[in-house]
Amino acid sequence: MIGVLLVDDEALTLELHRSYVERIPGFEVVAECAGARAALTAILESPQRERIDLVLLDMTMPDGSGTDVLRHLRARSADVDVIAITSVRDAHTVRQVIALGATHYLVKPFAFATFRERLEHYRAYREQTRSTTGSATQSEIDALLGARSPTSSALRLPKGLSAASLARVSDAVRERGPLSASEAGEALEMSRVAARRYLEHLADLGRVERSHRYGTRGRPETEYLWR
Missing domain, CATH: 3.40.50.2300 (Response regulator)
Incomplete structure (x- = not known):
């Protein structure tokens, strides 16, 4: 703390x-x-x-x-x-x-x-x-x-992303991760596509790392873990 x-x-x-x-x-x-x-x-x-x-x-x-x-x-x-x-x-x-x-x-x-x-x-x-x-x-x-620096790229969000939602997604991954976009969206009551945009932005910033989760069927799913 x-x-x-x-x-x-x-x-x-x-x-x-x-x-x-x-x-x-x-x-x-x-x-x-x-x-x-x-x-x-x-x-x-x-x-x-x-x-x-x-x-x-x-x-x-x-x-x-x-x-x-x-x-x-x-x-x-x-x-x-x-x-x-x-x-x-x-x-x-x-x-x-x-x-x-x-x-x-x-x-x-x-x-x-x-x-x-x-x-x-x-x-x-x-x-x-x-x-x-x-x-x-x-x-x-x-x-x-x-x-x-408060003007660094961490605070310059891509168009369509909000700081408040980014903070919510960050907290979810930090507290419950690793999470997939579907799991994050369900937990935060947002669409999978929206959750994935925030997760990818965090990955680009180096805050989370991507990995593949292999299930019993279908293609592997990307999951995100807080660094």
Whole structure:
């Protein structure tokens, strides 16, 4: 499980983000903070610090900014990733946050599908970084940079595919796989053809691997297993 720290000075926003995280398999909220100082204490000093992998960080709080929090974390070499979640849109702040190593910058307000895309994307980046060891090849470096970028091909979907449905298919394969297109379609109440398009897209991205399933009769069926 990926442990998430929520940081926002608005109680309703914390509640909303908690409900969003709880809907995404593989993530869990391990702590919540309403200010910059409390966030630094949670990440650097609290007993829960070992469980925090990802911080969803507001940029404007009464006792400090998100960029202040990021500067302190980088100065202390804190081993956490950060996604900035804010209504601040000015280019100077965006450049600062990116320079300080935030994985994504998500502008409020946003739909759940957008939030889910970013967390799914972060999970892919995290898996890629942990699977790359020793001396990285150029292709592995390119994959790491691509997984970190919110404008990578993973978020540019082919025409006719939706991010929300792609996330549902991804979850189905991850939790129940290996699955054929027929099985995925039946489980998700979509057509076999539609399910196959999403599965093939995931295969093209390297998220799932194809293999043949041989039955007692007829041609072999393609099944998809989460990598």
